Amino acid sequence: MKILLLWILGAVFFLNFVTNTEFKIEFALFPFLFCYSFIILFRFFPNKNFKTFVAYLLFFSTSIFTLNNILLPLTGSINESGYIFLYGFPFYTATVAYLLICNKQVNLLSALKITNPLLLATGPIVLFFKNYSYRRLHLRINYYLPFFIVGLFLFQTVGAPLVPAFKLIEATDLVGSILFAVIFELFVYMNFCGLSLMLYGVFGIAGYKIPLNFKQPFSSKNIIEFWRGWHITLSAVLKILFYEPIRKHSTPGIALLVVFFASAMWHGVTLNFLIWGIFHASVFIITLFFLKRNINIIPTIILIIGVIFGRLIFADSNTDRLLDKLLFSYEGLGAFNTILSLPNITKVSLVIGFNLVAIEFFFRNTKILKKRNYKHLRTPLALAIMLIITIFLIDQGTINYAVYGQR
Amino acid sequence: MRYTGSVNFILWYLFIPLLILFYVCFLFWSDQNYSNNSIKELVSRKVEVTNNHSSIDGVIIGGSNAMFGISASSLEKFTKLKWINLGIPGEGFSDINYLDFISKTIDPERRNNISYVIYSSSTFFKENLRPELQLDLYGKKKISYKPQRSLASYIKSSLGFNQKREFFLSNTYGDLDFSGYDCEIIPTIEINKQHFLQKEDLDIWLPMQLSRIVNLFPNAEIIITLPNGFYKNNNKRNKILKEINKILSSYESIYGRYIHIESQKPYPSSDLMCVDYWHPNEKGREWRTKQLYNVLANSKK
Numbered sequence: 001m002k003i004l005l006l007w008i009l010g011a012v013f014f015l016n017f018v019t020n021t022e023f024k025i026e027f028a029l030f031p032f033l034f035c036y037s038f039i040i041l042f043r044f045f046p047n048k049n050f051k052t053f054v055a056y057l058l059f060f061s062t063s064i065f066t067l068n069n070i071l072l073p074l075t076g077s078i079n080e081s082g083y084i085f086l087y088g089f090p091f092y093t094a095t096v097a098y099l100l101i102c103n104k105q106v107n108l109l110s111a112l113k114i115t116n117p118l119l120l121a122t123g124p125i126v127l128f129f130k131n132y133s134y135r136r137l138h139l140r141i142n143y144y145l146p147f148f149i150v151g152l153f154l155f156q157t158v159g160a161p162l163v164p165a166f167k168l169i170e171a172t173d174l175v176g177s178i179l180f181a182v183i184f185e186l187f188v189y190m191n192f193c194g195l196s197l198m199l200y201g202v203f204g205i206a207g208y209k210i211p212l213n214f215k216q217p218f219s220s221k222n223i224i225e226f227w228r229g230w231h232i233t234l235s236a237v238l239k240i241l242f243y244e245p246i247r248k249h250s251t252p253g254i255a256l257l258v259v260f261f262a263s264a265m266w267h268g269v270t271l272n273f274l275i276w277g278i279f280h281a282s283v284f285i286i287t288l289f290f291l292k293r294n295i296n297i298i299p300t301i302i303l304i305i306g307v308i309f310g311r312l313i314f315a316d317s318n319t320d321r322l323l324d325k326l327l328f329s330y331e332g333l334g335a336f337n338t339i340l341s342l343p344n345i346t347k348v349s350l351v352i353g354f355n356l357v358a359i360e361f362f363f364r365n366t367k368i369l370k371k372r373n374y375k376h377l378r379t380p381l382a383l384a385i386m387l388i389i390t391i392f393l394i395d396q397g398t399i400n401y402a403v404y405g406q407r
Numbered sequence: 408m409r410y411t412g413s414v415n416f417i418l419w420y421l422f423i424p425l426l427i428l429f430y431v432c433f434l435f436w437s438d439q440n441y442s443n444n445s446i447k448e449l450v451s452r453k454v455e456v457t458n459n460h461s462s463i464d465g466v467i468i469g470g471s472n473a474m475f476g477i478s479a480s481s482l483e484k485f486t487k488l489k490w491i492n493l494g495i496p497g498e499g500f501s502d503i504n505y506l507d508f509i510s511k512t513i514d515p516e517r518r519n520n521i522s523y524v525i526y527s528s529s530t531f532f533k534e535n536l537r538p539e540l541q542l543d544l545y546g547k548k549k550i551s552y553k554p555q556r557s558l559a560s561y562i563k564s565s566l567g568f569n570q571k572r573e574f575f576l577s578n579t580y581g582d583l584d585f586s587g588y589d590c591e592i593i594p595t596i597e598i599n600k601q602h603f604l605q606k607e608d609l610d611i612w613l614p615m616q617l618s619r620i621v622n623l624f625p626n627a628e629i630i631i632t633l634p635n636g637f638y639k640n641n642n643k644r645n646k647i648l649k650e651i652n653k654i655l656s657s658y659e660s661i662y663g664r665y666i667h668i669e670s671q672k673p674y675p676s677s678d679l680m681c682v683d684y685w686h687p688n689e690k691g692r693e694w695r696t697k698q699l700y701n702v703l704a705n706s707k708k
Binding site: 384387396397 | 414415418419422423426427429430433548551553554555556557558559560
């Protein structure tokens with residue numbers, strides 16, 4: 001009953017507050033019926049090979065749909081598919097694929113959990129949805145409300161005002177491209193991580209534990225640690241579906257290449273994602289090479305380069321423009337003028353955002369940051385400061401959308 | 408540590424709830440006290456101007472580019488017909504708001520007698536169609552979890568830091584009175600009008616908007632003008648112009664009257680511009696109005 005209530009609340013919340021286009025109840029109902037029909041299907045056909053085949057088909061169905069432009073590639077800009085029945089499709093198909101490969105028992109209740117409209121709009125991929133109601137409400141509020149406040153701050157106060165800086169995507173020179181990549185990386189982090197933390201908080205208060213999708217990815221020394229903290233649920237799905245089965249028969253390098261290829265295809269079948277997948281797989285393998293030889297400084301440099309150039313490739317699905325950018329032509333520092341012409345709120349958000357990332361990175365070995373669960377932002381003092389800044393800056397002028405949702 | 412604990416307790420159980428309470432109060436206050444006085448005043452004076460005319464021959468409609476860029480008084484001189492300018496900033500923030508404003512401002516009897524409508528809209532330059540009814544005619548948004556304006560901007564205004572330019576209106580024709588308007592170009596204001604509506608959006612929007620205008624002005628010839636700024640023409644512009652022409656030619660026979668698209672040439676000099684490179688100053692307005700008159704003269708032939 002409580003799960004159903006949460007599902008309805010999720011739908012109502014989106015109906016009123018979050019979606020940019022008109023929300024229709026079919027958006028939410030179709031995913032539920034889709035997942036439930038699969039659950040019934042596997043009751044009648046429990047064959048393991050059949051399940052495995054369907055799991056991979058489901059995972060790559062997102063790629064197939066982006067190939068036909070039915071779903072839009074996930075570049076990070078506002079992407080809303082014209083096909084309302086595909087609302088949150090990449091998330092729930094990935095969840096069903098994961099559950100099938102893990103051979104987990106699924107039922108009507110699981111379908112309601114997986115397809116909660118809140119989770120479909122923003123992620124994360126629901127790998128688990130544990131009942132946590134045995135803890136008293138005030139204890140849950142004490143623990144989970146700070147996650148919600150931190151998430152709100154990252155999403156609304158830091159992330160949303162960065163949208164006007166996206167005009168830098170047009171810049172094809174070296175400085176302009178890098179500036180765009182850095183700002184866009186910051187935006188994606190603040191947006192996706194902020195929403196994930198907010199949902200972690202909301203579901204926690206309601207008595208359910210869902211995966212924490214981000215764990216301070218910038219508190220990393222190298223790209224391997226970075227991926228352990230970034231979009232963790234997708235990494236878990238990729239590990240179960242691709243890395244582990246391929247690793248049994250092949251080298252880690254090949255397994256990694258396949259993992260990043262699959263990840264790229266999940267984001268969309270476009271040239272930039274293919275390049276992005278190969279690029280990140282290479283960065284991962286090179287990092288492994290250095291770490292095996294106990295060389296730590298080079299992987300940190302590779303991390304910075306990898307994240308920035310990875311985002312540069314990721315964000316631009318316009319092939320001609322991307323190829324222009326990859327020529328790395330230096331045309332002066334004109335791009336900084338664009339930054340100066342941005343609205344004040346965007347500049348303030350940039351400063352706050354870079355400071356937050358810098359704190360994550362430079363203080364990663366301190367006690368409060370070591371657990372990588374945003375404890376440094378969850379202290380009452382930090383929460384009070386974040387709330388004050390939010391109250392000062394929040395207005396209706398900013399564009400809100402879930403960077404990983406609503407395709 | 409004991410002291411830190413009590414500070415945390417006060418912050419968590421007193422200060423943070425008070426902040427949240429303050430924010431909720433601020434949300435309601437901001438909604439109740441929202442006023443965009445310059446637009447409100449402009450709209451009410453446009454209504455006043457319209458009411459002063461017992462009959463109108465031509466009407467200029469559209470957004471700020473129509474308000475800044477086309478002069479009803481000059482058109483009256485050129486054509487010897489009675490014109491008014493009903494262009495308002497943001498074109499009413501939604502098509503429904505704007506056309507509702509027009510239908511309420513000019514009564515049906517006078518609308519029936521209007522012979523010319525010049526429609527100059529920035530919607531052609533939007534990457535996506537603007538959503539309907541998210542804002543009212545004055546730009547006020549529906550109440551939500553975000554205030555109408557940020558607290559910082561309220562404080563900034565109260566300290567006198569916000570440089571908002573007021574609109575001045577000459578009373579007879581609804582034209583903008585540039586004599587009181589500071590047209591100095593602000594380099595940080597960048598209006599990119601090099602984007603155009605996607606074909607799919609244009610195919611939906613233009614026929615819909617056209618039928619609304621045709622219904623509002625049942626006996627008028629309609630001249631749609633594709634505005635321009637101090638920008639060079641590009642291929643995208645020619646492409647959308649072709650698409651618009653295609654749509655208009657099919658609707659011209661349906662509605663049985665003259666419906667024409669005019670693509671404005673770019674302003675020849677930055678000296679003709681006001682505040683940014685999209686809106687003209689008084690000289691720029693004269694330049695554009697003359698161009699439009701030529702189109703009207705040709706349509707008469």
